[in-house]
Amino acid sequence: MNAILQLEPTWQQWITENIERGVPHNKIISTLFERGFYSAAYELMSQQSDVINIPYIDMTHNSIELPDKTVKLASTFHPPFVAVIESFLSHQECDQLIKSTEGKMKESRVVSPTDGTFAAHNARTSLSFGFQRSATPLITIIENRIEALLHWPAIRGEGLQVLQYGKGAEYRPHYDFFDPKNENFQRNVGKGGQRVGTLLMYLSDVEAGGGTSFPKVNLEVRPKKGMALYFANTKFDGSVESLSLHAGMPVIKGTKYLATKWLRTNPYIG
Ligand SMILES: O=C(O)CCC(=O)C(=O)O
Ligand SMILES: [Fe+2]
Numbered sequence: 001m002n003a004i005l006q007l008e009p010t011w012q013q014w015i016t017e018n019i020e021r022g023v024p025h026n027k028i029i030s031t032l033f034e035r036g037f038y039s040a041a042y043e044l045m046s047q048q049s050d051v052i053n054i055p056y057i058d059m060t061h062n063s064i065e066l067p068d069k070t071v072k073l074a075s076t077f078h079p080p081f082v083a084v085i086e087s088f089l090s091h092q093e094c095d096q097l098i099k100s101t102e103g104k105m106k107e108s109r110v111v112s113p114t115d116g117t118f119a120a121h122n123a124r125t126s127l128s129f130g131f132q133r134s135a136t137p138l139i140t141i142i143e144n145r146i147e148a149l150l151h152w153p154a155i156r157g158e159g160l161q162v163l164q165y166g167k168g169a170e171y172r173p174h175y176d177f178f179d180p181k182n183e184n185f186q187r188n189v190g191k192g193g194q195r196v197g198t199l200l201m202y203l204s205d206v207e208a209g210g211g212t213s214f215p216k217v218n219l220e221v222r223p224k225k226g227m228a229l230y231f232a233n234t235k236f237d238g239s240v241e242s243l244s245l246h247a248g249m250p251v252i253k254g255t256k257y258l259a260t261k262w263l264r265t266n267p268y269i270g
Helices: 009-020 025-034 038-047 091-099 137-150 185-189
Strands: 063-065 070-077 082-086 109-111 118-120 127-130 161-165 171-174 195-202 212-214 219-221 228-232 246-248 251-253 256-264
Touching: 009 025, 009 038, 025 038, 082 219, 091 137, 091 161, 091 256, 137 195, 137 228, 137 256
Parallel strands: none
Antiparallel strands: 063 070, 070 082, 082 228, 109 118, 127 161, 161 256, 171 246, 195 228, 195 256, 212 219, 212 246
């Protein structure tokens, strides 16, 4: 059964009447989000191609057909919007991506809240390497897959970052969006706008620890090689989603490899 049919008849009628009256889809979707009818909102988003201002996943089926493979939508959650996609990358693609960073990994950096520059910080103790967009044929394939999954042009994305967390390494609770109240906001959004969403791709299994946790909503996703985790950093109206606070939990046993894709509002020129 589709999501709109699962609504009370009065809501179904409300949607039909508003569409017939010519109310812009964006307005209807926005109201559905406000009222907590997330599935119906996403269903409406996937039925029309007007300008949609957030990335979205077609949740009408449990599998999603992407240009080069079919993936499985394993779990969804709201709010904040979180989706888990199984077998997004093959094991071979994961291994190849890790291999392409050999000898290139450096201490990860974070955007400093005090001056907006990138600097190493003890809140993020992984090693990382940042690729340019389309840096390798495999990265281009992955970027096209992300574009199709999220209905978001590849150009509105930063280059892929590959991260390596050894034992004890973590990324403490943080937001991926740039804080509009911070005076360095303009400097960070200047190159492509806000970071509207984040797609994490687990490149390895981890024996213990290393989950991605969302402490404000008591949710934790365990790493699984090839699995992807998407979460929205902003709401439908573009404002920041404070529930998207998240952390890479310390690795207890094993090594965690991850690829991170940050999506921007506008084309990102790196
Ligand atoms: O390591 C994780 O699970 C989270 C990574 C993360 O938050 C990020 O790269 O922005
Ligand atoms: Fe993050």
